[in-house]
Amino acid sequence: MAPFASHPSGAPDAEPPAPLASHRSGAPAAEPLRAPGGDAVDSELARRWWSRRFLDLLESFGIGSRLQRGREYAAAGQVLELDVEPGIVLAKVQGTMFTPYKVRIRPAVFSEHQWRRAEKAIASRALMLAKLLAGEMPSDIEEVLAGAKLALLPVSYEELRADCSCPDEANPCKHTAAAYYVLAEHLDGDPFALFTLRGRTQQELLQSLRARRMKAAGGLSVGERAVQQRDAERKTQVPLTQLIDSFWRAGPQLAQLQVSPLASEFPDALLRRLGPLPAAEDGGNLSEPLAPIYAHLAAAAERRALSG
Numbered sequence: 001m002a003p004f005a006s007h008p009s010g011a012p013d014a015e016p017p018a019p020l021a022s023h024r025s026g027a028p029a030a031e032p033l034r035a036p037g038g039d040a041v042d043s044e045l046a047r048r049w050w051s052r053r054f055l056d057l058l059e060s061f062g063i064g065s066r067l068q069r070g071r072e073y074a075a076a077g078q079v080l081e082l083d084v085e086p087g088i089v090l091a092k093v094q095g096t097m098f099t100p101y102k103v104r105i106r107p108a109v110f111s112e113h114q115w116r117r118a119e120k121a122i123a124s125r126a127l128m129l130a131k132l133l134a135g136e137m138p139s140d141i142e143e144v145l146a147g148a149k150l151a152l153l154p155v156s157y158e159e160l161r162a163d164c165s166c167p168d169e170a171n172p173c174k175h176t177a178a179a180y181y182v183l184a185e186h187l188d189g190d191p192f193a194l195f196t197l198r199g200r201t202q203q204e205l206l207q208s209l210r211a212r213r214m215k216a217a218g219g220l221s222v223g224e225r226a227v228q229q230r231d232a233e234r235k236t237q238v239p240l241t242q243l244i245d246s247f248w249r250a251g252p253q254l255a256q257l258q259v260s261p262l263a264s265e266f267p268d269a270l271l272r273r274l275g276p277l278p279a280a281e282d283g284g285n286l287s288e289p290l291a292p293i294y295a296h297l298a299a300a301a302e303r304r305a306l307s308g
């Protein structure tokens with residue numbers, strides 16, 4: 001692994017055999033130095049589907065055994081710092097040397113063109129857009145982005161382009177592996193960091209999505225449209241004092257109202273229009289169990305209306 005920062009010359013500092021290390025003056029100890037400032041990761045990390053999936057993907061890349069070496073490191077709090085910036089994760093991991101090792105992970109970022117595709121795909125789904133704007137991670141986000149030929153999570157280990165300043169040839173070395181675990185824990189609390197890894201901060205993404213939504217709504221926000229509509233209505237309204245005699249009388253418009261008790265051909269049309277409703281605890285589509293209920297209620301209402 002190519003070091004990217006200089007570190008004290010001389011002694012090999014990655015996992016030296018314990019007996020040798022103890023005899024060499026100034027040589028690193030076999031055990032990593034304690035890192036009181038480090039954040040020990042929770043033993044039950046990756047509680048959320050996206051962070052679990054991140055770790056599962058890493059394991060699926062055939063680095064499972066090397067990944068495990070970092071787990072204890074992470075659990076012991078050896079990762080002193082972890083910063084997630086657009087397209088780059090920087091971590092400092094306390095190893096056997098006095099100076100912590102520097103880990104750098106540089107996932108492939110989306111190009112401008114790819115981001116436009118991603119945003120277009122997201123913005124075309126009202127529910128997904130609403131969820132993201134509310135700070136939630138939609139469970140079908142990967143599916144939707146896959147439809148735009150994009151992968152939110154890494155598709156290969158090489159794509160993560162990780163390196164560490166330690167001399168260990170293995171990739172991931174245990175410092176990098178520890179950084180992955182702490183990154184997974186970070187993702188638990190901040191799902192938008194997944195987008196940051198692909199090059200957009202939460203603020204940038206949401207700003208862009210809001211702009212798309214406003215454009216689709218004719219350049220006005222929902223609030224602005226409501227104000228505009230209210231002002232237009234006010235102009236045509238007759239003051240209440242002039243309506244006292246006729247206020248409770250039904251106007252000719254009542255006759256124009258058409259109410260059909262017949263069930264629609266597609267009673268679950270509204271559900272279909274909303275798209276998948278990933279509200280179920282297991283992330284399943286709530287529309288599926290609701291659709292037959294809508295159909296049943298529509299048929300029952302029709303029977304009741306026609307029998308009366």
Ligand SMILES: [Zn+2]
Nearest residue numbers: 164166173175
């Ligand atoms: Zn390392």
